[in-house]
Amino acid sequence: VLVLTPTRELAIQVAEAFQKNAMHMKGFHVLPIYGGQDYRGQVRALQRGVHVVVGTPGRVMDHMRRGTLRLDQLKTLVLDEADEMLRMGFIDDVEWILEKTPAARQIALFSATMPQQIRRIATRHLNDPRQITIKVRTATADTIRQRFWLVSGTHKLNALTRILEAEPFDAMIVFVRTRTATVELAEKLEARGFATAPLSGDIPQKQRERTIEHLKKGKLDILVATDVAARGLDVERISHVVNYDIPYDTEAYVHRIGRTGRAGRQGDAILFVAPREKRLLHAIEKETRNKIEVMELPSTEVINDKRIAQFKQRISDTLATEELGQFYQLIEQYQQEHNVPALEIAAALAHLLQGDAPFLLRDGPEARPRKAEARRKRPERPQRDRQKPQPPRAAAAASKDAPVEAAMERYRIEVGSRHNARPGNIVGAIANEAGLDSQFIGRITIHEEYSLVDLPVGMPREIFRDLKKAWVVGRQLRISRVAPKPGAPEMRPGRKSMVLRSRKAPVPAGKRKGL
Numbered sequence: 307v308l309v310l311t312p313t314r315e316l317a318i319q320v321a322e323a324f325q326k327n328a329m330h331m332k333g334f335h336v337l338p339i340y341g342g343q344d345y346r347g348q349v350r351a352l353q354r355g356v357h358v359v360v361g362t363p364g365r366v367m368d369h370m371r372r373g374t375l376r377l378d379q380l381k382t383l384v385l386d387e388a389d390e391m392l393r394m395g396f397i398d399d400v401e402w403i404l405e406k407t408p409a410a411r412q413i414a415l416f417s418a419t420m421p422q423q424i425r426r427i428a429t430r431h432l433n434d435p436r437q438i439t440i441k442v443r444t445a446t447a448d449t450i451r452q453r454f455w456l457v458s459g460t461h462k463l464n465a466l467t468r469i470l471e472a473e474p475f476d477a478m479i480v481f482v483r484t485r486t487a488t489v490e491l492a493e494k495l496e497a498r499g500f501a502t503a504p505l506s507g508d509i510p511q512k513q514r515e516r517t518i519e520h521l522k523k524g525k526l527d528i529l530v531a532t533d534v535a536a537r538g539l540d541v542e543r544i545s546h547v548v549n550y551d552i553p554y555d556t557e558a559y560v561h562r563i564g565r566t567g568r569a570g571r572q573g574d575a576i577l578f579v580a581p582r583e584k585r586l587l588h589a590i591e592k593e594t595r596n597k598i599e600v601m602e603l604p605s606t607e608v609i610n611d612k613r614i615a616q617f618k619q620r621i622s623d624t625l626a627t628e629e630l631g632q633f634y635q636l637i638e639q640y641q642q643e644h645n646v647p648a649l650e651i652a653a654a655l656a657h658l659l660q661g662d663a664p665f666l667l668r669d670g671p672e673a674r675p676r677k678a679e680a681r682r683k684r685p686e687r688p689q690r691d692r693q694k695p696q697p698p699r700a701a702a703a704a705s706k707d708a709p710v711e712a713a714m715e716r717y718r719i720e721v722g723s724r725h726n727a728r729p730g731n732i733v734g735a736i737a738n739e740a741g742l743d744s745q746f747i748g749r750i751t752i753h754e755e756y757s758l759v760d761l762p763v764g765m766p767r768e769i770f771r772d773l774k775k776a777w778v779v780g781r782q783l784r785i786s787r788v789a790p791k792p793g794a795p796e797m798r799p800g801r802k803s804m805v806l807r808s809r810k811a812p813v814p815a816g817k818r819k820g821l
Contacts, residue, residue, distance in 0.1 A: 307357065307358040307359070307380075307381065307382045307383075307384065308358075308359050308360075308361075308366070308377065308380055308382070308383050308384070308403075308407075309358065309359070309360040309361070309383075309384040309386055310361065310362070310363055310366065310383070310384070310385050310386065310391070310400060310403065311360060311361070311362060311386045311387065311391075311538075312362065312386075312387050312390040312391045312393075312394050312396060312537075312738075313362065313390075313534060313537055313538065313738070314338075314340035314341065314342060314362060314511065314738075315514075315534075315535065315536070315537055315538050315539065316386065316387065316537055316538035317338045317339070317340050317360045317361055317362060318338050318340075318515070318538075319538040319539070319540060320338075320360045320386065320538075321336050321337070321338035321358070321360045324336040324358050324360070334357055335351075335354070335355065335356040335357055335358075336356060336357065336358040336359075336360065337351045337352065337356040337358070337359050337360070338359075338360045338361065339352075339359060339360070339361035339362075339365045339366065339369065339375075340361055340362045340365050340511075341362060341364055341365050341738055341772060341776070342510070342511040342772065343365075343511060345368075348365075348369070348374075349369075349372075349374045352369065352374050352375055353374075359375065362396075362738055363391065363396040363399035363400055363403060364396070364399060364735060364738055364776060364777055366403060367399055367402060367403060367777055368775065368777065370403070370406060371777075377406060377407050377408065378408060379408075380407055380408055380411050381411055381412065382411060382412045382413075382414070383404070383407055383411055383412070383413045383414075384413075384414045384415075384416070385400065385413070385414070385415045385416065385417075385427075386416050387416065387417065387418070388400075388415050388416065388417040388424050388427070389417040389418055389419045389420075389421060389424055390418075390537075392421060392423055392424060393730075394730075394733075394734040394737060394738065395728070395729075395730035395731040395732070395733055395734025395735065396734050396738070397423055397427070398726075398731060398779050398780075399777070399779075400427070401427065401431075402780060404427070404431045413431060413432050413433075415427070415428055415432065415435075418557070420437075449567035449568075449570060449571060449572050449573060450563055450566060450567035450572075450573045450574070450575050451572070451573070451574050451575070451599075452563065452575045452577070452596060452598045452599070453574070453575070453576050453577070453598065453599050453600065453601035454576070454577040454578070454579050454587060454598045454599075454600065454601060455576065455577070455578055455579065455600075455601045455603060456579050456580075456581065456584075456600075457578050457579070457580065462550060462578055463491075463494060465578065465603060466480070466495075466548065466550065466578075467495075467498055468603050468609055469548070469576065469603070470495075470500055470528075471609055471612055471613070472603075472608055472609060472612060473546070473574075475527075475545045475546045475574070476527075476543045476544070476545040476546075477521055477524075477526075477527055477528070477529075477541065477543035477544045477545060477546075478527065478528045478529070478544065478545070478546040478547070478548060479528075479529045479530075479531055479536060479539070479544055479546075479547050479548070479562075479565050479566075480495075480528060480529070480530045480531070480548045480550050481531060481532070481533065481536070481547065481548065481549050481550060481551065481553070481562050482530060482531075482532065482550050482551045483532070483551040484532070485504075485506040485507060485508045485532055487530075487550075487551070488504035488505065488506045488508075488530045488531060488532060488535075489504045489506075489508075489530075491504075491530045491550065492504040492528075492530040495528060495530070500527065500528055501525070501526050501527045501528065502526070502527070502528040502529075502530060503517045503520070503521075503526050503528075503529060503530070504529075504530050504531070505517055505518075505529045505530065505531040505532075505535045505536060506531065506532045506535045507532070507534060507535055507737070509535075514535070517529070518539065518541065521541055521543065521544075522541050522542075522543065524543065530550075533553070533558055533561065533562065534737075536562070536565060537561065539565055540565075540568065541565075542568075542571070544565050544566045544573070545566060545571075545572075545573060545574060546566060546573070546574045546575075546576065547562055547563045547565050547566050547573070547574070547575045547576070548575075548576045548577075548578070549562060549563075549575070549576065549577040549578060550578055551578070552577060552578065552579055552580075552583050552586050552587070553586075554586065556589060556590050556593040556594060559577075559590050559594075560594065562575075563575035576601060577590075577598060617656075637651055714748045714760040714761060714762060714763065715760070715761065715762075715763050715787065715788075715790070716758055716759070716760055716787070716788040716790070717758070717759050717760075717761055717785050717786065717787055717788060718756055718757070718758055718785070718786050718787075718788050719732065719756065719757050719758075719759060719778070719783045719784065719785050720755075720756050720781065720782070720783065720784040721756065721757060721778050721779060721781045721783065722752055722753050722754050722755045722756050722757050723752050723753065723754050724754050724755060725778075725779050725780070725781055726779055727752055727757060727778060727779050728752075729750045729752070731778045731779055732750055732752075732757060732759060732778055733747050733750070735776045735777065735778045735783065736759070736761070736773065736776070738776075747759065747760075747761065748760030748761065758788065770785070773785045
């Protein structure tokens with residue numbers, strides 16, 4: 307069996323599901339293969355023999371070309387999340403793999419949507435296919451309680467902290483838009499005493515796997531993640547999903563909150579909405595046919611009561627479980643030397659423990675619940691189309707709160723218009739092999755024999771090495787850095803475009819939807 311998935315995270319999850327379902331089958335072997343892993347370990351496992359291979363298209367193609375993965379005995383091929391592979395630019399790779407499979411094999415294709423290209427693949431490669439459509443009453447599970455909080459960007463962190471302190475939860479995923487934001491927010495939450503880790507494509511694969519394992523075992527309580535990194539993540543402990551940054555489309559929202567409330571379990575989804583993002587909130591409600599209720603943040607008094615109770619409990623736990631004999635003598639000596647009451651010494655030690663962070667909250671603008679419900683009841687101004695979110699406007703509006711983008715440098719790849727390369731192919735290959743979010747892939751200029759792409763300055767050596775081996779439309783990237791011209795200004799991220807240049811007149815640039 308061969309299963310193709312768009313991301314490495316989904317490949318791991320599918321492989322784990324196979325292993326779990328076949329736990330009573332002796333001698334059963336399943337192998338996930340994806341970019342970012344060492345080839346030698348994958349080759350050794352393939353040489354020993356496996357029954358199921360789950361992989362991303364690029365790495366599967368690499369092994370097929372090397373002869374380390376042969377499909378002559380293939381019985382079943384599964385295309386999982388086919389529309390996502392199309393969106394990420396892998397569809398040509400998928401067709402290449404399909405062409406190399408035996409005629410006598412069964413194909414199962416799973417897709418959330420059925421665009422024309424996916425239908426064409428089904429018609430061309432599947433034998434007398436039957437389409438099965440699963441209709442649901444609503445796009446979101448009834449087991450998930452959905453709430454939103456109207457908050458501005460400057461108060462998001464404080465609002466999230468209050469939720470973490472007052473809302474009982476087991477484990478939580480906090481979704482942000484950028485990889486930079488995963489690290490920044492995780493560090494801030496860690497500094498506030500929460501067991502937190504970032505999860506994004508920037509993190510090496512082994513560390514990502516270790517992070518998820520820690521979440522499963524309770525060594526971590528909070529993941530700050532991007533959409534792609536958390537795709538397919540299924541951890542039973544996850545009771546809450548927080549949309550720290552509102553997604554620009556309903557599908558992303560449904561995927562996010564689907565990390566909780568699974569298999570009949572109850573879950574909570576909390577959405578942070580800036581005033582200018584209410585259009586996105588309305589679109590989500592309309593398309594999911596769910597009314598998202600207003601969330602009341604806990605008051606300052608409630609938070610302070612909880613902090614005091616937790617501090618008292620820490621004292622009680624320490625008195626009950628720790629050996630304190632050596633400290634009795636130290637405190638007694640200090641008391642005699644300085645003639646200071648024990649109560650004052652205890653208060654000073656508590657202050658040392660707390661550090662510079664204030665122990666109790668004071669009322670501030672972010673503490674007062676905003677009159678969101680009243681505002682929502684006002685008549686809306688006429689709008690041309692409120693059914694779908696408007697990514698360009700939302701993205702532009704959100705730029706004030708977004709982190710500063712990194713400087714870029716130009717790279718050359720040995721694939722061009724003559725090889726039928728398109729921006730989507732290039733973005734998909736780079737995003738999958740390097741783990742780069744598409745927004746960090748800059749301008750793409752496609753020439754006849756080669757292409758130029760702008761990538762962040764200072765990419766790690768191992769990522770650059772992996773990119774050299776990546777394939778696009780049947781050709782290896784062979785990426786190399788283009789030396790900047792003397793006196794050239796620093797490059798900033800540009801909009802992705804397709805500029806075809808040949809001996810004839812140039813073709814106008816086109817736009818590609820962001821991943």
